[in-house]
Amino acid sequence: MTAPAGPMRRTSNIHTNRLGGILLNITTAKTAGFCFGVNRAVDLVYKLVEQGKQVCTLGPIIHNQQLVKDLTSKGVHIIEKVEDAPEGSVVVIRSHGVGRDIYDQLQKRGIESADATCPFVSKIHRIVEERSAMGDTIFIAGDRNHPEVIGIAGHCKGEYHVFKNQDELEKLLNSERQIAQKNVCMVSQTTFNTLEWEKCSDFAKKLCTNLTIFDTICSATTKRQNEAIRLSLTSDLMIVVGGRHSSNTAKLKEVCEKNCRTVLIETADELTQIDFDNVRSIGLTAGASTPACIIKEVQINMSENLKNLDEDFNFEKELEKSFKSTYTGERVVGEVVGLTPTEVQIDIGTKHAGYVPLSELTADPNAKIEDLVKVGDKLDLIVLRVNDVEGILVLSKKRVDAIEGFEQVMKAAETGEILEGVVVDVVKGGVIAVTNGVRIFIPASQATASKSEPLEGLLKQNVRFKILEVNENRRRAIGSIRQVIKEERKVLEDKFWEEVEEGKVYTGTVKSLTSYGAFVDLGGVDGMIHISELSWNRIKHPSEVINVGDTVEVYVKGIDAEKKKISLGYKKSEDNPWEIFKRDYAVGSVVVAKIVSLTSFGAFAEILPGVDGLIHISQISTERINQPKDVLSIGEKVEVKITDIDLEKKRISLSIKALIEDKEMEEQQAEDVSDQEAAQDAIEEDAVAIEEVPGEE
Secondary structure, eight states: OOOOOOSOEEETTEEEOTTTOOOOEEEEOTTOSOOHHHHHHHHHHHHHHHTTOOEEEESOSSSOHHHHHHHHHTTOEEESSGGGSOTTOEEEEOTTOOOHHHHHHHHHHTOEEEEOOOHHHHHHHHHHHHHHHTTOEEEEESOTTSHHHHHHHTTOSSOEEEESSHHHHHHHHHHOGGGGGSEEEEEEOTTOOHHHHHHHHHHHHHHOSEEEEOOOSOHHHHHHHHHHHHHHHTOSEEEEESOTTOHHHHHHHHHHTTTSEEEEESSGGGGGGOOOTTOOEEEEEEOTTOOHHHHHHHHHHHHHHHTTSOTTOOHHHHHHHHTOOOOTTOEEEEEEEEEOSSEEEEEOSSSSEEEEEHHHHOSOTTOOHHHHOOTTOEEEEEEEEEETTTTEEEEESHHHHHHHHHHHHHHHHHHTOOEEEEEEEEETTEEEEEETTEEEEEEGGGTSSSTTSOGGGGTTOEEEEEEEEEETTTTEEEEEHHHHHHHHHHHHHHHHHHHOOTTOEEEEEEEEEETTEEEEEOSSSEEEEEGGGTOSSOOSSGGGTOOTTOEEEEEEEEEETTTTEEEEEOOOGGGOHHHHHHHHOOTTOEEEEEEEEEOSSEEEEEEETTEEEEEEGGGTOSSOOSOGGGTOOTTOEEEEEEEEEETTTTEEEEESHHHHHHHHHHHHHHHHHHHHHHHHHHHHHHHHHHHHSOOOO
16 A cells, blocks of 8 residues: 655644655554453452442552542542551452551451452462571562562561662672572562563572572563564554553563654553654554553544545454454353463453353363363353453353253263263252263262262262253253163173183172172172181181272182072182191191180190191090190190191191100100110229239239
8 A cells, every 4th residue: 555645644643654654554462451360350349349339449459540530430449558448348459469467457457358469469479478488588570669569578478689670689699699598589570571580580590509480470461571572573663551650561661662662651642642753553552450441442543543544444444353342142262371270361352351260161170270271272162241341251161061062961862872970069869960061960869889879979070871861941961870880780791691610710899798708899790709718717707808899809619690690719729728737737746736615525726727636635634634624725825746637527636645745755765775874884884893803823
């Protein structure tokens, strides 16, 4: 498009040099205007006013005179100190946040408060509180007179220092060199200049030996500054819209004016003071505290004043393309531009600051935002509420999911498809499961495999179910977990009976215990371990060996295919105490045994767990006794000799008497040997004596 030659023409005091070139392009930054933190704060105040509350803000809610004036007209008071709050009022803590002492004052005075502190600022408060409590010295990059920095400092529990740029940081570390040797934690004001922050961080890393850096510049600030820098590199003029007391607005002007001429204005009226001579392209951005209505007013004003430059260029129409509106109930596609623990920030291409509360992101109460979405994701959304005055857009993904999800639910009801969901609530008569954003009621009779199982065990669990009934008009559905379990068990059962054989080993889960045994789920089929098969030792109840829920390895002992019954074995042959006895003991072995029972004919003694032997009354003593209990007592340990073994009948004969007799025999033998040795000695002595008697010559 070429401008006709001619003298310079002025329109409403906005200068355009038609000779040197015409205005070709005006680009508005996508990130211009309210950030989500400011949105929340402003929205909170308007809601309180609508509720009829007497509202006070601790300082201006944002650095924008026009919006503050509107709030003042609605009865909102600005106070500088807690004690200035009228009785019965609600004090709103603005997005900049405050120090710990302010919270203490509010609590002490019993004043109702509403905390609109930006989540990014709250995160910094937590960091400096925790790190200063650990003994760290806190470094804060920012404007020491800014309310956000004052609030951050108010959460430090020890030494802290504030610096606004690398020069001040260098002076601090050079003047107090001992600080560099301490544990230092460095944070920044959320609206700090990103380029300056990088320089400060690099410098601090070189001097501080124990430095921990937290990059606390708000992602919205970073994105807004980066976009403004890119825009200023391709523009002849940058117009920054926002309050002159706004830190982030000032930072935008600061980063832009390094690349091109930059002007900061608060309202559209100030456009008349700007020289547009020789300007071919204009970049337009706005601070985080600038309402959408003011940005639009600037755009429209520029449109009215510049629309005569070329009849072929419909500036207003082009502006509307970049400032399109939306309406409640509209389906839109938005891009995720930021995350907090409670909200997702969304850009849908309008000048609204869109956000999706966690409650409208998912129906899963266990979900965390960072696990569901990430910056850059594209989401299908429904507009829940539009506030053009504040530039706020509340969106819902959950409701889009619910619409699409209900279509899947209706389809599943027809096809019998198995759906998956999470049980989010236990209600009277059943549970509520959510699948694809749709709430499904599952009656208690259909919720578990057996009626005895408690419903509470399903809460927050992933479950699989079928749809039994759908009411399309009321958008309600009834499901069944039991039907899925039943069908799956039937498949497993059929497969089991095709493959089962005696001796086959299975791994199962103990389902229940009775006085006579344990029932084990083998995967579709239950088998029973008789109590006698649980242990080689005598037990009174299965719980002495296993418990419900235990995973056990069993083998098939018997099969009754007609009655569908399986007998299981649990004892291992290698653990059979009789096999151990057979391996380690023999007739003649001497062992220490424990008396386990007494009868009129003898005493039973345990040789090893599961193997007992009988000490007959005649084998208890070398002397005659009337009853075993006269000599022995239960639990007493005695030394016995194995005199006989009948493995077939599992009978072992033991004897105490045999040991006594063996001992007496040994003693007698020892005595006989001693006598023989003495006699031999005597004979040898006599022989020597005879040899020594003198003979006759």
